[in-house]
Amino acid sequence: MGRLALVAATVAIAATALTACSNGGSSSGGSTSGTSGASTAKVGLLLxxxxxxxxxxxxxxxxxxxxxxxxxxxxxxxxxxxxxxxKQQQQAQSMLTQGAKVLVLDPQDGEAAAAIVAAAKQKNVPVVSYDRLIDSADLSYYISFDNQKVGQLQATALVDKLHADGVPAGSGILMVNGAPTDPNAAQFKAGAHSVIDKSGYKVLAEYDTIQWLPSNAQSWAASQITKFGTKIKGIYAANDGTAGGVVAAEKSGNFTPVPLTGQDAQLSGIQNILAGTQYMTVYKAVKPEAEDAAQMAWALLNGKSWSGATTTVSPKNGGTVKAELLQPVAVTAGNIESTVVKDQFYGSDSAAQICTAAYTTACTKNGIK
Structure with missing residues (x-):
C-alpha cells in the first residue's frame, strides 16, 4: 500500500469512474439559502x-x-x-477537476487517502472524513461512530453469552478482524481485545480479513475449524459480512454454530441472528451519520462551522480534527424490533424484508411485526 500513498495528485481522469447521484427524497431541516456560489456547488461523495x-x-x-x-x-x-x-484517488482527482467544492470521503485506505486531502488542500477544497478516519491533520471534520466502543460491545456480548451458556474459563475464541487497511478495523479490534483479554477466555488465533471479503473470512475460518475443532467455543467477527463467511465455513465443515458477533445490522446478519447461526450485531444508525455529513458539507460551502462536532480525534501523523462520534447499539434477537425495525433501517417494509418464510417463526417469537 505504500506506493499508493505516492500516487500523484495529477493522475489522469477516469472518465467512467463517476456518476451523478439521483436527487432522491428530501428530508427536513436546514436552510436552502447560501453564500454566493454555494447554492449551485458540486459536492463529492466517495465511498x-x-x-x-x-x-x-x-x-x-x-x-x-x-x-x-x-x-x-x-x-x-x-x-x-x-x-x-x-481508484479512489483517481475518482477524487476527477471530482476536483470537475469543480467539487467539498469532498466527503470514506477512505478505502486511511493512509493512502491522505494524498487526496493534500490534493484538495491545494485547491482550497475542504474534506470531511466520513465513517473512517483519514491519516491527515488537514481534514475539516470527521464523522463516525465510537469505533472502539463497537468492539467493546461485540466482545462484551460474546463474553456474556459464553458465561450464560456455562462455557468455562480458558475455553477458546477465534477473532476474525476487519481489513488491515481500514483504520476503523484497528479500533474495533482494540476495543474487542480490551474485553476479551481480561475475560478468562483464550484467543486461539486471529486474522485480519483482507478487503473485508467474506470469502477470505470463510477460507480462514474453515482452516481454523479443521485445526481446532470443538476447542472453538465462540467467534468474534468484526462485521456481518465476515460473520457470513464464518457461517458458511461452519456449514461446509459440519461444525455446530457457536456464539458469533457481527456489525452493521445487514439484512443477512439479522436473518442469521434469527436463524441462530449468529448471536449479535452492532446497529449503527447510518441515517443521522449521512445526514450530519451533508450538514457539515453545507456549512463548509457557506464558510460556517458545524455545531455538532463536539469532540476531537488525532490522526496517526499528529494534530487534531474536529469530530462527531455517534453511539452504536448492540442488537440480539430480542431487540431487533425496537432498533432496526423501529428505525425502518431497510425502509418502511423492514419487518417484511426480515420476516420471509424461513424466519416467520423466529420473527413471531421475538415480536418482530
Whole structure:
C-alpha cells in the first residue's frame, strides 16, 4: 500500500469512474439559502467498497437526499472505489477537476487517502472524513461512530453469552478482524481485545480479513475449524459480512454454530441472528451519520462551522480534527424490533424484508411485526 500513498495528485481522469447521484427524497431541516456560489456547488461523495451493503443501500441515498433538501441546486458527485485505493484517488482527482467544492470521503485506505486531502488542500477544497478516519491533520471534520466502543460491545456480548451458556474459563475464541487497511478495523479490534483479554477466555488465533471479503473470512475460518475443532467455543467477527463467511465455513465443515458477533445490522446478519447461526450485531444508525455529513458539507460551502462536532480525534501523523462520534447499539434477537425495525433501517417494509418464510417463526417469537 505504500506506493499508493505516492500516487500523484495529477493522475489522469477516469472518465467512467463517476456518476451523478439521483436527487432522491428530501428530508427536513436546514436552510436552502447560501453564500454566493454555494447554492449551485458540486459536492463529492466517495465511498470505499461494494462489499459492504450499507454504502449503496443507506449512506449514499441518505446523504444525497439531505444534501438536496439543504441545497436543491447543488450537485452530488458519487464514486465507489470497489476496495481499490488507487481508484479512489483517481475518482477524487476527477471530482476536483470537475469543480467539487467539498469532498466527503470514506477512505478505502486511511493512509493512502491522505494524498487526496493534500490534493484538495491545494485547491482550497475542504474534506470531511466520513465513517473512517483519514491519516491527515488537514481534514475539516470527521464523522463516525465510537469505533472502539463497537468492539467493546461485540466482545462484551460474546463474553456474556459464553458465561450464560456455562462455557468455562480458558475455553477458546477465534477473532476474525476487519481489513488491515481500514483504520476503523484497528479500533474495533482494540476495543474487542480490551474485553476479551481480561475475560478468562483464550484467543486461539486471529486474522485480519483482507478487503473485508467474506470469502477470505470463510477460507480462514474453515482452516481454523479443521485445526481446532470443538476447542472453538465462540467467534468474534468484526462485521456481518465476515460473520457470513464464518457461517458458511461452519456449514461446509459440519461444525455446530457457536456464539458469533457481527456489525452493521445487514439484512443477512439479522436473518442469521434469527436463524441462530449468529448471536449479535452492532446497529449503527447510518441515517443521522449521512445526514450530519451533508450538514457539515453545507456549512463548509457557506464558510460556517458545524455545531455538532463536539469532540476531537488525532490522526496517526499528529494534530487534531474536529469530530462527531455517534453511539452504536448492540442488537440480539430480542431487540431487533425496537432498533432496526423501529428505525425502518431497510425502509418502511423492514419487518417484511426480515420476516420471509424461513424466519416467520423466529420473527413471531421475538415480536418482530
Amino acid at each position: 470505499p467498497d461494494s462489499v459492504t451493503a450499507r454504502y449503496a443501500a443507506a449512506d449514499r441515498p441518505y446523504f444525497t437526499a439531505k444534501m438536496k433538501s439543504l441545497c436543491p441546486k447543488c450537485s452530488v458527485l458519487y464514486a465507489n472505489a470497489d476496495a481499490d485505493p488507487a
